[in-house]
Amino acid sequence: MTATPIILVHLRRPGRDAGESRNDPFWEFGSFGCTRCHSKNLMHPRRIDELEGARLGFAQGGHDGFRLVHLTPPVRVLRHQDRCEALWEPVAWPFTYAAAPLLVHNDGRTDFPLLARMIHDIGRDSWEARFSSAFRTRRSPLPRAVGLQIAATFDARRRRAKPEAIATEYWHALPWAPPSINRKRSQTYRALQRAAGADSCGRAHACRQGPAPPTYLGLAKRTRDRAHASRAGEFTFERAEQ
Secondary structure (H helix, E strand, O other): OOOOOEEEEEEOOOOOOOOOOOOOOEHHHOEEOOOOOOOOOOOOOOOHHHHOOOEEEEEEOOOOOEEEEEEOOOOEEEEOOOOEEEEOOOOEOOEOOOOOOEEEOOOOOOOOHHHHHHHOOOOOOOHHHHHHHHHOOOOOOOOHHHHHHHHHHHHHHHHOOOHHHEOOOHHHHOOOOOOOOOOOHHHHHHHHHHHHOEOOOOOEOOOOOOOOOOOHHHHHHHHOOOHHHHHHOEOOOOOOOO
C-alpha cells in the first residue's frame, strides 16, 4: 500500500486580544499560509516544495485535548511574492472541535495509538505537552505506519460523520470562539491575496508551481448543482458572497 506523506500542522488556540480572529486556515478556499503565521517553519519558502503532494493534518489544541479537525487531500503549493500558500481540492468544512478525532488528551485517551507511542518518551510531564514539543515546529512527514493509521482512522470517521459533526462556520473548528469572529472572510482572503502579490483572479505573479486558488465565485458555480455533497462536508453555496 502506497502511503501519501502526512504532515501535522500545530494550530494555536484563540488568544484574548480583542482583534483576534484566527483566520487561517481558510477552509472555504482550501487554503493555508496566506497569513504567514507558519512562514518560519512549515511554510518557509526555502523548503516549501517538500509539501507538494503531502496531506496536511490540522491539529487543534484546546480544553479537550489536541484534535484532528481536518486532513486535506494532497496539496499543491504556490509561491507568492512574500509568502507561500498550500491549496487543496475539493474544499470541505472541517470537523467541529468537539467531534474531531482525538490525537492526544492529558488523561491518556487517543484515537491514534501509534501516534501516542511515537511521542511517549518525549521528556515532558503531560501528553499534550509532549505533542506540542513534537509538532509545534515539525515539518517532516509522520512515520509511514503512523501516517497510515491517521489516514485510515480520519477518513473512516469522515465518511460516517453526521451533519452536526461538521463545522458550518470556521470558528466551529476552534475550541472556543475567538474574540473577533470574522464575518467577511471572503474580503479578508482577497486582501491577503493582494498583499501576497496575487492578481484579482487569485493567481500568484511570481509562483513557480501549483494551480490558482479557487475563487469564491468559482466555488459557488461549481458546487451549486452538488447539494448532495453537503452531507460529506463539501461546500455548497446558494449564492456568491457580495
